[in-house]
Amino acid sequence: DIQMTQSPSTLSASVGDRVTITCRASQSISSWLAWYQQKPGKAPKVLIYKASILESGVPSRFSGSGSGTEFTLTISSLQPDDFAIYYCQQYTSYSLTFGGGTKVEIK
Amino acid sequence: EVHLVESGGGLVQPGGSLRLSCAASGFTLSDHYMDWVRQAPGKGLEWVGRTRDKAHSYTTEYGASVKGRFTISRDDSANSMYLQMNDLKTDDTAVYYCGRLPRATADSGGGYWGQGTLVTVSS
Numbered sequence: 625d626i627q628m629t630q631s632p633s634t635l636s637a638s639v640g641d642r643v644t645i646t647c648r649a650s651q652s653i654s655s656w657l658a659w660y661q662q663k664p665g666k667a668p669k670v671l672i673y674k675a676s677i678l679e680s681g682v683p684s685r686f687s688g689s690g691s692g693t694e695f696t697l698t699i700s701s702l703q704p705d706d707f708a709i710y711y712c713q714q715y716t717s718y719s720l721t722f723g724g725g726t727k728v729e730i731k
Numbered sequence: 732e733v734h735l736v737e738s739g740g741g742l743v744q745p746g747g748s749l750r751l752s753c754a755a756s757g758f759t760l761s762d763h764y765m766d767w768v769r770q771a772p773g774k775g776l777e778w779v780g781r782t783r784d785k786a787h788s789y790t791t792e793y794g795a796s797v798k799g800r801f802t803i804s805r806d807d808s809a810n811s812m813y814l815q816m817n818d819l820k821t822d823d824t825a826v827y828y829c830g831r832l833p834r835a836t837a838d839s840g841g842g843y844w845g846q847g848t849l850v851t852v853s854s
Contacts, residue, residue, distance in 0.1 A: 625795075654835075656833075658832075658833050660776075662776075666846075667828055667845065667847055668776065668828075668844055669844075670833075670842055671841075672841070673839070673840065673841040674833070674839075677841075711775065711776055713776070713832075715832060715833050715834065715835055719792060719794065720766065720778040720781070721778060722768075723775075725775045725776075
């Protein structure tokens with residue numbers, strides 16, 4: 625199986641900060657990567673797919689980049705609604721895998 | 732508008748069985764790959780399994796932790812998908828989500844998720 629490693633596992637930031645989360649794949653996944661946001665008691669919400677395509681309705685302060693084995697999710701100016709857990713997920717292989725998650729908390 | 736609604740969760744004893752349902756609306760189920768994903772309390776997301784679309788003969792794939800115990804099926808006439816869970820273990824306790832996750836094709840979007848249903852395996 626392809627392993628997905630996210631860093632950091634926890635990130636403390638303030639409103640207005642620029643935030644970057646990294647996701648590394650154990651082998652090349654081309655651009656077949658999605659990013660999700662999850663809030664307590666809710667289903668994950670897709671933010672970005674195919675590494676850099678913003679899902680309809682998602683604010684433009686979210687962006688994704690990367691290909692191959694290294695990917696980033698950037699929030700250009702953190703808003704109060706953005707404090708949540710973020711997951712990456714690869715979908716290139718028969719067996720889908722998620723990263724371990726990054727909790728973005730208030731500093 | 733696409734909607735996915737899971738049902739069938741509840742409390743079951745270790746070694747028991749349970750069948751979850753996922754009712755789809757807003758699209759034709761037979762045209763799409765569909766997945767089950769679970770999340771144990773306080774833990775991350777774990778992919779459970781996938782059923783491919785009609786064009787790919789509805790073939791299935793499963794994660795290592797559930798292979799041989801869980802089975803995914805469909806009823807296209809009801810636009811529904813199912814997850815039959817047998818020989819349940821306490822580690823299977825989780826919220827189970829059905830989803831139409833992204834695919835590695837040029838025309839795939841970001842996908843859709845249901846709201847989840849809680850399965851608790853305990854004596």
